[in-house]
Amino acid sequence: MKLATLNNLTRDGQLIVVNRAGTQAVKVPHIAQTMQQALDNWENVAPQLNTVYEHLNQGGLNDAFDLDLDQVIAPLPRAYQFLDGSAYLAHVERVRRARGADMPPSFKVDPLMYQAVSDGFLSHNQDVEVVSEEYGIDFEAEAAVITTDVPMNASVAEAGQCIQLICILNDVSLRNLIPAELAKGFGFLQSKPRTALSPFFVTPDELGSAWRDHKIHLPMRTWLNGEWFGEPDCGVDMQFDFAELVAHAAKTRPLAAGAIIGSGTIANHDMAKGSTCLAEKRVLEVIADGKAKTPFMQFGDDVKIEITDENDHNIFGTIHQKVVKY
Missing domain, CATH: 3.90.850.10 (Fumarylacetoacetase-like, C-terminal domain)
Structure with a gap:
């Protein structure tokens, strides 16, 4: 699984799941808003993030977007x-x-x-x-x-x-x-x-x-x-x-x-x-x-x-x- 944080003008940014190629991503606010929030509840959150990751790699997510690394912190x-x-x-x-x-x-x-x-x-x-x-x-x-x-x-x-x-x-x-x-x-x-x-x-x-x-x-x-x-x-x-x-x-x-x-x-x-x-x-x-x-x-x-x-x-x-x- 590959994770990153998108710049949303807050101190902690917004957690995103990134595909294996590092070219597309999806926001996951329904799972965790930030990386720290995900780590705080990793046992429950990680399987959900991994499911998103698998679907993202398969091209099955309509809300996926092209990742601009200049927007990643x-x-x-x-x-x-x-x-x-x-x-x-x-x-x-x-x-x-x-x-x-x-x-x-x-x-x-x-x-x-x-x-x-x-x-x-x-x-x-x-x-x-x-x-x-x-x-x-x-x-x-x-x-x-x-x-x-x-x-x-x-x-x-x-x-x-x-x-x-x-x-x-x-x-x-x-x-x-x-x-x-x-x-x-x-x-x-x-x-x-x-x-x-x-x-x-x-x-x-x-x-x-x-x-x-x-x-x-x-x-x-x-x-x-x-x-x-x-x-x-x-x-x-x-x-x-x-x-x-x-x-x-x-x-x-x-x-x-x-x-x-x-x-x-x-x-x-x-x-x-x-x-x-x-x-x-x-x-x-x-x-x-x-x-x-x-x-x-x-x-x-x-x-x-x-x-x-x-x-x-x-x-x-x-x-x-x-x-x-x-």
Whole structure:
């Protein structure tokens, strides 16, 4: 099943069911007005939404309309919680190595995770507004899952059953603000502005065999200013799967329906796969040549992120954003 949110000039938009091709949609106010409303009552709502989805794909709905992606906002325009992990240790190891630090053994058994901005998400094609280029503007191509209610101290198996939807995202980072913030010992704040979500949320079955072991086994493709930047496989070198990340987040507190759990920057040990953020490319340049050559994003630069399957089907839709001066 594929879902999106239509801009109706309200904060939370209007939930729509989208066909598999991402070309047509139908409004479903009789089932749920918003994505959050659907997630709040997912057990009852999901079967009804799926029936609509099946009819839509069969061309059997008179109220279906052609979908204009410019009218689509973030599927969940605001969430009660967004927790972002760092499950790809190839990325963590390289970043630490560049500054002469080893990766602690605990990182292999205890996921890194922080509480990110959730009171608003950028749409898939919305400009990234930044005050200054001196902040070190970077993109981060990630995947994420959206849960129903997760009980406190849920087991990994229980956490996996709470995963209902999947998306990709651009987790914008302001790299030059990070060191001073981390030095305070309280984590990210000013260095992590709003994140962009893909236009579509999909249920795990939409990925077919590419969704297994609570991982996405497909490449995350990224282009910077129209040039190929990287395509590491999301299912390779992921130290902690999504069920483990959700269980980690819920260890001491329950998670409310609509919680978004991010994977962290996608990275493979195979450097030929490229990168999904500028910081990692710069790190690899430091490791190889002693200094970074690639600049961070400048005003006017754009990034494109998507995942396609073996049939070239664009599962989540494309994130394509430009950086502009605020």
